[in-house]
Amino acid sequence: MKGILGFRQRRRMRRKLSLLSIVSLILLMLMGGKAKAQDARAVLQAAVKSMGTDSLKCITYSGTGGYVGIVGQNYAPGDDWPKVELANFSRTINFDGRAMREEQVRRQGNYPQRGGGGIPLQGEQRQINLVSGNYAWNLQGANVNPQPAAAQTRQLEIWLDPHGFLKGAIAAKDLVSFERYEGGPARDGGFGEKRKILAYTMGKFRIQGSIDDRDEVVRVQTFVPTPLLGDTVEEKTYGAYKQFGGVKFPTNFHHHTNWDHEERPQGYFGVRDGGHNSFGITIANVQPNVCGEAITVPEAVQKAAIPPVRVESQRLADGVFYLTGGSHHSVAVGFSDFVTVVEAPLDEARSLAVIAEVKRLFPDKRIKYVVSTHHHFDHSGGLRTYVHEGAIPVAHRDIVPYYYYAVMDLAPRTLEPDRLSLYPPDEFQETFVLEAVQNDKYTISDGTRIMDLHLVEGNPHAVGMLMVHLPKERILVEADLFNPPAPNASYPATPSRAATSLYNNVQRLKLQVDQIAPIHGRLVPWGEFAKFASSGKSN
Known part of the structure; x- marks a missing residue:
């Protein structure tokens, strides 16, 4: 009987210890998760402070002499996206209003006249694209052209902006942070630069940003859907930061759509897949908290819907x-x-x-x-x-x-x-x-x-x-x-x-x-x- 009682006592003790271990493990996980969240917030706050994001409600910036790569229209699968010259580019973002107005003036320039997307361009083409919340439209003079299918990707573009990325991180509920070495040759002569990574989700999109030792956002990446290739990388790299009225902003934009295979020209499985360079420009004029005219969604845009497929x-x-x-x-x-x-x-x-x-x-x-x-x-x-x-x-x-x-x-x-x-x-x-x-x-x-x-x-x-x-x-x-x-x-x-x-x-x-x-x-x-x-x- 004494042996049986001893066995029961030992079993109860093991149960208590097991329960205590489980509770301790849960507490450690919660503490670890809290610590990781605190680490991520510390990284975020350092970048926000360095770049002046807290004081930024809206921004207008512009540049000249860049290019646009026309995605999915390369002459051969192994070629880069065909390029046209970006004679003028301007963008105004209202972060609080989730609104953006972008204007591009494109011309053929000296780029090769082969590939799709309307190449060769005849003369200059002016494009004005807008998004406000869940509504998107184009302007041609006074004519409004609703673009309901473009609203999601244009809205995403706001949060791929370097300050937009940080503002998205501030609002994120699932922000994580870690460190890694990435990129090419570093400033110290080594290969790869140690960077802090912030990552979060926004709707169905996973967004990550790389922050360098100056607490500047140098890269923002996500994936976007394309019917042929599926989840396709969309990557924005930013450099040559300067101060503009108390706000840091990059003056060098270089963007990729699809993986950059320049160092691996045969792509995957020995198949050339060359298209990746989609945008590049030098930003010359940055105006923090210059919001431009208020963006009002036209009635025709509010009523527009993606048309059903008809055959x-x-x-x-x-x-x-x-x-x-x-x-x-x-x-x-x-x-x-x-x-x-x-x-x-x-x-x-x-x-x-x-x-x-x-x-x-x-x-x-x-x-x-x-x-x-x-x-x-x-x-x-x-x-x-x-x-x-x-x-x-x-x-x-x-x-x-x-x-x-x-x-x-x-x-x-x-x-x-x-x-x-x-x-x-x-x-x-x-x-x-x-x-x-x-x-x-x-x-x-x-x-x-x-x-x-x-x-x-x-x-x-x-x-x-x-x-x-x-x-x-x-x-x-x-x-x-x-x-x-x-x-x-x-x-x-x-x-x-x-x-x-x-x-x-x-x-x-x-x-x-x-x-x-x-x-x-x-x-x-x-x-x-x-x-x-x-x-x-x-x-």
Whole structure:
């Protein structure tokens, strides 16, 4: 009996000790968490004091002689984003009002005239972009152009500003801090600079900032969603701080969208992925607490909403349909027991809507092929959705390796998951097929209908650019090389080099064409285009 009581006493004692250990561990964790929070707040307060953020309610700054990289529009996947000159840049941020007004004056400058995004620019282009809370819009003179889809990214831009980052950290509930060595050669001659890192979340975005030994914010980084690449790094580096009315502000801006692969030119898996430099400028004029005119959200902007995805089908020939209804179109072509879709633009929402319409038009046929004319983000953003459906992408050999890298990536997409990342097919990476146009021509046929894919040689828009020809129907499908004006609008005085290259390639290959089905715009009779494209010297 005594032994049993001793055993019970020992068991009760062990329970008490275990409970005491658990309580102690919890207290230590809480104390450790509190200490870490205090450490993070100390780092934050040092930066706020050094940079004068507490006294800053709004700020206006401007500069000249910079550049803008047009993201997702590089000539080849291994190239950097194509650049245009930033003749003038100004920005006003009201931190308390969560509002920003930005003005850019862009011109082509001396940068290479190849790639997408409207290159080459003709003359100077002035852009005025605004955001206030959850509303975004552009101004063209007195005309208001609502941009509801841009509100989130423009709002994020406020908090990627160096002072905006610190103000976001002040409000953050999950602020953490740590130290690490990062960057290239340090001032002391070593490699890497010891920096303090502050990190927090703002909505769905994870934001981190690097603070140097002067307590200056030298780098702010987050990830933004892109349909083709998924979570894509957005990085702002800031340098050459100066004092402006009691506030420190950087005079050197250098921004990246996508990873900087200059020191590793082959990118991931041996595939070149060169686009990253997206913005750079020297800031010359900084005005702390100069707020400009109050930003009032126009009524039209308040009422605007992101329009629903709409697909309209127009029959071009037996079994050939032009799928329009938005800014970017597709073409569906029926064969004996399958369908080929030309172009998968924009994003998954657009692709799902087009796929649904194709299934309605061809209820008993699978989508076997999806033809990608070129790799630009706005023309390939919906490609992964077709791959998830089991379709085989067809692209030129020069961009097939990039698509293997971009499309086969099954890494989680935390910001905007798509079907391929959420529900990957069985043995996807072992069974995935991507057809390459090897000899500058590729034919899809069922023995009766013929679809020919041709390389557009010498075009300035994109490497590996394909045009699609239906010889029996005498239809040509092309993307970005020729974007026709509205029915009653006049043509430019001279054709672009891209339009001329399209015309020259059709002539070189002796293709018989009655009408063009552009991915942008409207159907155009060949004669109308030929008259324009052969009218004179291209610009």
